[in-house]
Each structure stands twice: as structure tokens, then as C-alpha cells.
Amino acid sequence: MEEGGRGGVCETKSNSDWAELTHECLTNILSRLSFEDRWRGTMLVCKSWLHACKDPCFFSAFDLESQFESSVTESPLWWSPEFERKIDAMLLSVVDWSAAALKEIRVRHCSDYSLAFVAERCPNLEVLSIKSCPNVTNTSLSKIASGCPMLKELDISYCYEVSYESLEMIGRKCPNLRVFKRNLMNWIDPSQHRGVVPDEYLNACPQDGDVEAAAIGKFMPLLEQLELRFSKLSASGLGAISEGCLNLGYLDLFGCANLTSRDMANASANLKNLQKIVKPNFYIPRSVFHTERYGHWRLYDERFQTDIFRI
Structure with a gap:
């Protein structure tokens, strides 16, 4: 039998067992499968296939984000301790098998435990996305900062136990x-998260938007893309970012209800390289704010970025 592959031609006797294929030939064949196929089926066939599936050549990237995004709806089970342990186990295994080759990790619902292992074993990591991790804290992020100095992209969205100290x-x-x-999650209208995200976590939305913005502006001066959806930063926080991150080309502030149209204009004027800014354009229930502070017309015009009431 002959098997053609990218690495050449693999030759075995016609009556040979597939388990007897050389490691090089097996990895050549298995490289055509997705991570999911290798994880759920191929590595369970026999010991030689399991060994081949653990080859570091398969683990320059570990991406589960596509699996989460392909789900029609978010599951409450994702927020359970049992699910977190499964994600941790997968991440620990992949990091171990990668032999320091991992450059990209995209997961959700991992914990400090597995992330500390990433910091210890992945010095070449360039992309880290760990959205929706209720048990990731400053403890593991400080280890990531020290152990993964090559980071180019970091996503800690919906990680509410991480503070400005980690950003610094x-x-x-x-x-x-x-x-x-x-x-951050939509704290203005949290109904979309009810029944999925635990209430105690949903109610723990970080309040220190300006402190975090100040840390970003001071310690991340070379940022080119920044997303702060539903952050509670104000004009002073946005000012710190626009003064410190002059290379920004993309800025997403959707849902940042404490910002006004004037704040947007001031920031845009200062950011000469800015190509796109996503403004906080959406309807916010009037009950969220104190109308006596802003006044009826100003509330709708400046606060919600609309011209509908302008005379």
C-alpha cells in the first residue's frame, strides 16, 4: 500500500496493520484532520496513534473559541465547576504535549490552575484569549506577564476577577x-445573560473603568486595537487612553454608557491613526440613569449619541 503525503510517500506492506505505520507517516496523515477529530476519535484508536496525536507539531495553536461560537446558545453548564475542570484538563494536556511550541491559545472557562501552567510552559505564546473565566485572577495573570513576554494579543473579556493591577x-x-x-457583559440590560451566567457573577461587573483605562493608557502605549465594550469608564478614562495609546487604529466602545458624543470627538481628534471607532450607539433604559442630573434632552442627545431630539 502506498500513502502519498506532504512529507513524501509512505510505503508499507499490503497486509500491514495501520498501527504499524511509522510515526512520521502517521503525523503526516493526521495533520489533515481537525483538532476535534483527533481529540475525540483518532487518539483513542491505539497507543501508536495516541502517541502520534501528541506530537508537538499539532500544537502551535489551541483554539476552542470556534467551538463555543458555533453553539446556537450559551449553555449554563459552561459556568459549572465540572465544565471548568474539563477545560483545564484539556489545556494542561495540550500545553504538556506542545513542548513549548504553543503560540496561540483561545479558550473559555479555564482557571488559575491551568493558566499558571501555561505561564510556566509557553514562553513563545503570542495570542491568549480566555473569555468568560470566573476563576482567573490577578495571580495567574501576573504569571502570564512574567512567563509569556512575547504576547501580542490578549483577550480577558468577562473575566471579572482580573483588576487593573494585571493590566499594569x-x-x-x-x-x-x-x-x-x-x-464586559451588558450590565445595562442583563436579561440576555439571565439563566446562563450565575447572578452573583453577573452582578460583580467591574466598576473601576477609569482606573483600568489609566493603566491601559500608561502601560500599553503601542496598542493598535482596543475593545472595551460596556466598560464603565468616563471622559477622564477615555482621555487617558487617547493620550497614551497614539497608535490605535481600532477602538470599540460599544455600550460605554458614561461617554458622550463630545468625549468621542475629543478622543478621535487626538488619535491620528484611528481608522474606526465603535461608539456606544444603542438604546439604554432611562431608569438606569438619574435624569435630574443630565436633563431630559441632554440625556437622550449626548448620552445616547442620537440627534432625534435636536431642534
Whole structure:
């Protein structure tokens, strides 16, 4: 039997067992399968196939984000301790098998435990996306900052136990950082998260938007892309970013209800390289704010970025 592959031609006797294929030939064949196919089926066939599936050549990237995104709806089970342990186990295995080759990790619902292992074993990591991790804290992020200095992209969206201290540490020790995402859940209309995200976590939305913005502006000066959806930063926080991150080409502020149209204009004027800014354009229930502070017309015009009431 002959098997053609990218690495050449693999020759075995016609009556040979597939388990007897050389390691090189097996990895050549298995490289045509997706991670999911290798993980769920191929590595369970026999010991030689399991060994081949653990080859570091398969683990320059570990991406589960596509699996989460392909789901029609978010599952409450994702927020359970059992699911977190499964994600941790997968991440630990992949990091171990990668032999320091991992450059990209995109997962959700991991914990400090597995992330500390990433920091220890992945010195060449360039992309880290760990959205929706309720048990990721400053403890593991400080280790990531020290152990993964090559980071170019970091996404800690919906990680509410991470504070501005981690942002400072990442900024200081990861000078190559170009993309940073710190999106929060929709705290203005949390109904879309009810029944999925635990209420105690949903209600723990970070309040220190300006402090985080100040850390970003001071310690991440080379950022080119920044996402802060539903952040509670105000004009002073946005000012710190626009003064410190002059290379920004993309800025996403959707849902940042404390910003006005004037704040947007001031920031845009200062950011000469800005190509796109996503403004907080959406309807916010009037009950969220104190109308006596802003006045009826100003509330709708400046706060919600609309001209409908302008005379």
C-alpha cells in the first residue's frame, strides 16, 4: 500500500496493520484532520496513534473559541465547576504535549490552575484569549506577564476577577502587545445573560473603568486595537487612553454608557491613526440613569449619541 503525503510517500506492506505505520507517516496523515477529530476519535484508536496525536507539531495553536461560537446558545453548564475542570484538563494536556511550541491559545472557562501552567510552559505564546473565566485572577495573570513576554494579543473579556493591577503588569512585561480586549457583559440590560451566567457573577461587573483605562493608557502605549465594550469608564478614562495609546487604529466602545458624543470627538481628534471607532450607539433604559442630573434632552442627545431630539 502506498500513502502519498506532504512529507513524501509512505510505503508499507499490503497486509500491514495501520498501527504499524511509522510515526512520521502517521503525523503526516493526521495533520489533515481537525483538532476535534483527533481529540475525540483518532487518539483513542491505539497507543501508536495516541502517541502520534501528541506530537508537538499539532500544537502551535489551541483554539476552542470556534467551538463555543458555533453553539446556537450559551449553555449554563459552561459556568459549572465540572465544565471548568474539563477545560483545564484539556489545556494542561495540550500545553504538556506542545513542548513549548504553543503560540496561540483561545479558550473559555479555564482557571488559575491551568493558566499558571501555561505561564510556566509557553514562553513563545503570542495570542491568549480566555473569555468568560470566573476563576482567573490577578495571580495567574501576573504569571502570564512574567512567563509569556512575547504576547501580542490578549483577550480577558468577562473575566471579572482580573483588576487593573494585571493590566499594569501585562503592559510592563509584554512590550509587543498590540491587541487588547477587555469587554464586559451588558450590565445595562442583563436579561440576555439571565439563566446562563450565575447572578452573583453577573452582578460583580467591574466598576473601576477609569482606573483600568489609566493603566491601559500608561502601560500599553503601542496598542493598535482596543475593545472595551460596556466598560464603565468616563471622559477622564477615555482621555487617558487617547493620550497614551497614539497608535490605535481600532477602538470599540460599544455600550460605554458614561461617554458622550463630545468625549468621542475629543478622543478621535487626538488619535491620528484611528481608522474606526465603535461608539456606544444603542438604546439604554432611562431608569438606569438619574435624569435630574443630565436633563431630559441632554440625556437622550449626548448620552445616547442620537440627534432625534435636536431642534
